[in-house]
Amino acid sequence: MTTQQESPVSAVISIQVENESGALARVIGLFSGRGYNIESLTVAPVDETGRQSRINIVTTATPRVLEQIRAQVDRLVPVYRVSVMTAADPHVAREMALVKVIASGERRADALRIAQAFRAHPVDASATSFVFELTGATDKLDAFIDLMRPLGLAEVSRTGVAAIARGAAIL
Amino acid sequence: MNAASHQTDLKPQAAGTDTTVPSGAEVLLRVLVEQGVEVIFGYPGGAVLPIYDALFRQNAIRHVLVRHEQAAVHAAEAYARSTGRVGVVLVTSGPGATNTVTGLLDAMLDSIPVVCFSGQVGVPLIGTDAFQEADTTGITRPATKYNYLVRRPEDVAPCVHEAFHIARSGRPGPVLVDLPKNIMVGPAPYSDAPRVPHPSYHPQTEPGRDVIARAVAAMKGARCPLFYTGGGIINAGPGASTALRRLVEKTGFPCTSTLMGLGAMPAGDRRFLGMLGMHGTYEANMATHGCDVLIALGSRFDDRVTGRLDAFSPGSFKIHADIDPSQINKIVRVDVGIVGDARRVIEMMLEEWDCTPANTRQPIDMAQWWHQINEWRRIDSLGFSQDMAPDAIIRPQYAIRRLHELATATGRDTYVSTEVGQHQMWAAQHFGFDKPNRWLTSGGLGTMGYGLPAAVGAQVAHPDALVIDIAGEASTLMNIQELSTIAQYRLPVKVFILNNQYMGMVRQWQELLHESRYSESYSAALPDFVKLAESFHGRGLRATRVGELDGVIAEMLAHPGPVVADICVAQDENCYPMIPSGAAHNQMLLGPDQDDEISAEGRMLV
Numbered sequence: 001m002t003t004q005q006e007s008p009v010s011a012v013i014s015i016q017v018e019n020e021s022g023a024l025a026r027v028i029g030l031f032s033g034r035g036y037n038i039e040s041l042t043v044a045p046v047d048e049t050g051r052q053s054r055i056n057i058v059t060t061a062t063p064r065v066l067e068q069i070r071a072q073v074d075r076l077v078p079v080y081r082v083s084v085m086t087a088a089d090p091h092v093a094r095e096m097a098l099v100k101v102i103a104s105g106e107r108r109a110d111a112l113r114i115a116q117a118f119r120a121h122p123v124d125a126s127a128t129s130f131v132f133e134l135t136g137a138t139d140k141l142d143a144f145i146d147l148m149r150p151l152g153l154a155e156v157s158r159t160g161v162a163a164i165a166r167g168a169a170i171l
Numbered sequence: 172m173n174a175a176s177h178q179t180d181l182k183p184q185a186a187g188t189d190t191t192v193p194s195g196a197e198v199l200l201r202v203l204v205e206q207g208v209e210v211i212f213g214y215p216g217g218a219v220l221p222i223y224d225a226l227f228r229q230n231a232i233r234h235v236l237v238r239h240e241q242a243a244v245h246a247a248e249a250y251a252r253s254t255g256r257v258g259v260v261l262v263t264s265g266p267g268a269t270n271t272v273t274g275l276l277d278a279m280l281d282s283i284p285v286v287c288f289s290g291q292v293g294v295p296l297i298g299t300d301a302f303q304e305a306d307t308t309g310i311t312r313p314a315t316k317y318n319y320l321v322r323r324p325e326d327v328a329p330c331v332h333e334a335f336h337i338a339r340s341g342r343p344g345p346v347l348v349d350l351p352k353n354i355m356v357g358p359a360p361y362s363d364a365p366r367v368p369h370p371s372y373h374p375q376t377e378p379g380r381d382v383i384a385r386a387v388a389a390m391k392g393a394r395c396p397l398f399y400t401g402g403g404i405i406n407a408g409p410g411a412s413t414a415l416r417r418l419v420e421k422t423g424f425p426c427t428s429t430l431m432g433l434g435a436m437p438a439g440d441r442r443f444l445g446m447l448g449m450h451g452t453y454e455a456n457m458a459t460h461g462c463d464v465l466i467a468l469g470s471r472f473d474d475r476v477t478g479r480l481d482a483f484s485p486g487s488f489k490i491h492a493d494i495d496p497s498q499i500n501k502i503v504r505v506d507v508g509i510v511g512d513a514r515r516v517i518e519m520m521l522e523e524w525d526c527t528p529a530n531t532r533q534p535i536d537m538a539q540w541w542h543q544i545n546e547w548r549r550i551d552s553l554g555f556s557q558d559m560a561p562d563a564i565i566r567p568q569y570a571i572r573r574l575h576e577l578a579t580a581t582g583r584d585t586y587v588s589t590e591v592g593q594h595q596m597w598a599a600q601h602f603g604f605d606k607p608n609r610w611l612t613s614g615g616l617g618t619m620g621y622g623l624p625a626a627v628g629a630q631v632a633h634p635d636a637l638v639i640d641i642a643g644e645a646s647t648l649m650n651i652q653e654l655s656t657i658a659q660y661r662l663p664v665k666v667f668i669l670n671n672q673y674m675g676m677v678r679q680w681q682e683l684l685h686e687s688r689y690s691e692s693y694s695a696a697l698p699d700f701v702k703l704a705e706s707f708h709g710r711g712l713r714a715t716r717v718g719e720l721d722g723v724i725a726e727m728l729a730h731p732g733p734v735v736a737d738i739c740v741a742q743d744e745n746c747y748p749m750i751p752s753g754a755a756h757n758q759m760l761l762g763p764d765q766d767d768e769i770s771a772e773g774r775m776l777v
Contacts (some may be wrong), residue, residue: 018371021320022308033313051370064500071497077317077337080371 006062010039011086012093012163013069015055016171018078019045026076027055036061036069040095040138040160052080054171058138058161081171090166096159097141098123099132103152111151118144129154192358195327196225199288199350201361202331204231208259210250210631211235212243216263217303218290221355235631235660237624238652240267244274244345245621245650246628248283249611253586253629255408257338260287265303268349269310273618275345276314280615281431282406284343286334287315293353294322307349316344321351324359332364341374342495343406376494378511378519386466386490386507387523393464393488394536395543396424399447399476402431402614403469403493403513405607411435411514412607415468418517419443421524423537425544427455429470430599431614438603444544445553448476449750450596453552454544456748456756459484461543467491469513472502473615474776482755492516552748552761553600561718567594567669567740570720571601571641574667577724583637585609588625590646591617593675593746598641620649623666627653630662637665637728644670644737645694654707657733665727666735668700671742679745684752684774704735713737752776 017023024043031038039058046054061069066084074082085091099120101111108130115122115132118140124131134144138161145156165171193201199222203211210233215223226234237243240262247258258278262271268289278285292301308320317337319330327350334346390396398419404411412435419426419442426436427447436443445452447459456478459465465487470476472491477483483503491499492509499508509516557569571594578585587602588611589595595612604610611629613621626640640647647668657664677692701711710730714723720738727734749760753773 018369021322022312022318025309026312029312068497068501071499071501075342075495075497077369077372 006064008060008062009066009086010058010060011066011084012091012161013057013059013073014083014085014163014171015057015073016046016080016082017053017055018080019051019053020078023053023078024055026078027057027073030072030076031057031059031069034068034072036065040158042095042160042162056160056162083165083171085163085165091163092166093137093161093163094135095138095141095161096133096135097145098157099134099145099148099153100129100155101132101148101152102129102154104128107151111148114144114147114151120144193361194221194225195324195350195355195357195359196221198327198359198361199331199355200225200229200232202328203259205364206332206335207256208232211259211261212237212246212250212628212631213261214238214240214243214263214267216267216290218264218292218352219261219267219288219350219355221352222261222288222290222350234261235627236656237627238655239650240270241274241620242624242627242650242653242656244271244278244285244287245618245624246631247285247287248274248278248281249588249625249628250632251284252405252611253608254632255608256284257335258283258285258628260285262287262289263303264290264292264307265305267303268305268307271347272311272314273616275311275347277613277616277618277621278345279314279316281613282343282402283345284338285345286331286338287345287347289347289349290355291320291349291351294351295353297351307347311347314345315347316342318347318349320349321354324354324357325362327354327359328362329365333368336364336368337372341372341376374494375496375510376512376515378492378509378516380519382507382509383516383519383523384527386492386509387520387527389464389488389490389507390422390424390466390520390524391527393424395458395462395540396422396464396466397458397462398424398426399429399459399465399467399470400426400432400435401429401468401470404432404435405469407469407494407513409607411469411512411517414514414517414521416440418521418524421521424466425458425541427451427459429473429476429614430612432470433599433610434604434607437605439605444548446599447756448473449478450600450746450748451750452600453550453748453759453761454547456750456759457547458544460756462487464488465490467493467505468516469493471498474502477502478750479753479755482757484756550761552759557717559717561716563717564741565714565717565720565738567671567738567744568597568601569717570667570669570738570740571597573720574639574641574724575602577721577728578637578639581637581728584633584635585637585639586611586626586629586633588612588622588629588638588640590622590640590642590649591619592643592646592677593671593679593744594641594643594646594669596676596746597669602641619646621646623647623650623653623664624656626664626666627656627660627662630664631660638663639665639667642666642668643675644668644672644697644700645674648698651703654704654709654733654735658708662733663731664733666704666733667727668735668737669740670697670700670737671740671744672697673742675744676746682745684769700735700737704733707733709733709735711735711737713739715739
């Protein structure tokens with residue numbers, strides 16, 4: 001066994017599961033039960049029949065723990081396949097946020113201008129508020145939300161990350 | 172009665188208005204018969220009344236009524252462990268189901284195939300806090316390999332077939348099937364076992380040739396090799412033990428075993444070093460520490476085995492074969508990981524060993540290794556002193572040695588279960604097992620109260636065998652109600668209590684770590700075990716001095732019915748050798764005079 005401490009890295013765990021009762025609970029129960037961290041979570045059916053769902057979990061762990069997460073998740077009965085994507089593995093990871101900003105006057109104009117720069121679309125507007133829809137990498141969403149903070153940021157709803165490998169490789 | 176005649180029996184019993192369609196309960200029992208189930212361990216209740224009614228009206232499956240649902244699971248575990256078949260449990264909803272949780276987790280950690288059927292309130296009542304309702308699948312999810320809530324009648328047959336497949340295949344484990352009452356009462360279609368049991372479940376059992384070749388190449392270059400075998404060998408069937416004995420013979424390598432693997436190698440084999448780990452032998456632990464190639468087969472580097480991790484077998488080339496891929500590199504980084512069934516792994520190693528050239532290893536190297544091992548053996552780490560004056564106090568180790576010798580002399584096939592604690596370790600050290608599947612103990616979970624119901628399960632499976640529960644007085648009280656089960660079914664179980672009036676292992680650790688402040692570890696207000704046995708319609712015996720021991724054991728073994736033997740042993744005896752928490756394999760304590768200060772990190776460990 002190596003005694004040197006490996007440093008934690010961020011990773012997306014993508015899990016293809018049978019879409020059955022309790023499948024999500026098994027996966028997230030494994031994370032909490034074994035002390036693995038969940039930073040974000042997405043899940044939705046992804047095949048034409050709705051029999052299979054894909055779960056994406058963002059976590060931060062050492063490479064050794066990531067390997068354990070992969071192996072532990074893979075042995076769950078309803079799991080078909082698991083992949084662990086870190087910065088070293090070419091992949092695309094996106095999430096979507098709905099950001100409500102309540103502002104008037106100059107702050108309202110500033111918010112709209114910054115939204116345009118970020119390609120965030122106003123999907124709802126009232127005399128005193130906007131709801132922006134923004135899609136992108138997690139750090140882009142973070143940056144946008146940070147900029148909205150002094151301009152009247154009121155509420156944020158984020159989807160969590162959906163990820164997929166680049167190129168012809170599939171899960 | 173065979174399965175075919177049973178099916179015809181079931182037809183006229185079909186419940187409900189439509190006499191041609193069986194009820195869910197009848198479909199359940201039909202699938203059980205097809206799965207080869209002969210015995211169910213269970214306890215009735217409101218939600219499973221339809222199943223018990225269907226059981227009443229058939230003769231293919233026996234039901235053993237336990238006195239607590241936890242005991243049903245332990246009995247089923249021992250039944251499974253001692254036969255290689257799947258153990259079956261039937262309990263009611265709510266408290267019936269929650270009482271099984273300890274047993275299910277015990278089976279999970281020791282990889283024992285058990286299928287547990289729990290009753291559930293009717294589907295329309297689920298989620299309403301109905302009487303005896305529990306979220307059983309939620310509660311048991313982390314305690315089972317897999318579980319089901321059967322919501323539709325057409326799912327009964329496929330789910331039950333699949334449950335057996337999942338319990339016994341791959342790394343075996345417990346599977347729970349939660350059965351709502353209305354599904355059991357109402358009509359349900361029967362269907363055969365599905366061709367694809369579960370679309371996403373495909374355990375790998377066949378190891379890769381390439382990794383076997385790499386492993387054998389390393390083994391052939393070894394100077395100080397060691398096999399470290401575990402419960403996976405037992406789970407892989409008696410054929411795996413046979414293959415292991417051939418591999419050990421062919422290679423000439425020494426072999427040590429975990430607690431769960433005892434019996435795979437004969438205890439008296441000259442190449443067997445005994446158990447390794449916290450209470451393992453000096454030679455096994457020193458060999459683990461000093462080997463240059465460590466071959467782990469069906470074992471999982473449990474913390475009771477490894478001791479201090481950064482000092483575990485330093486410098487060895489490590490090969491790890493396990494049927495569960497998640498075990499490889501979990502605790503200890505290995506050089507060659509092999510995923511597959513232990514029997515296939517060993518058989519392929521044997522083939523590979525024969526078909527590769529004997530290369531460069533000089534015989535002298537192995538001779539040196541064996542010389543070193545025999546030097547370690549001379550320490551006699553399991554030694555103890557027994558004063559043989561007739562009035563002398565009985566040493567617990569001596570009691571187990573004599574039990575082993577006198578049981579062996581009967582020539583009977585012998586199964587031993589244990590509770591958890593000092594007596595368990597002494598049994599592992601001093602009761603020599605020569606065959607697999609004869610040793611029934613709670614390893615991973617360490618469940619006090621396991622042994623008595625386990626003896627029930629083993630005796631039900633092997634009515635003519637000698638079944639002994641080597642017990643401690645504290646542990647056995649945790650499931651003592653099973654004496655009633657033993658009486659009801661006239662099971663000739665022998666309960667051999669090493670009574671030191673302490674939770675001995677707790678007391679030992681209090682001595683080591685807490686300056687002998689015996690906080691709550693004294694067994695106060697014990698029952699008179701002789702009278703207890705008699706009140707449960709059995710024979711009660713007691714030995715308080717060495718001079719009485721052989722007579723009590725002989726009488727116990729000769730008695731045709733159940734016996735509780737209260738063996739009053741030395742109260743202050745501790746279990747040695749011992750690797751104290753936080754220490755390495757080469758830092759064993761061999762006896763009480765050697766108690767060193769335990770490190771601060773060690774005190775934090777369990």
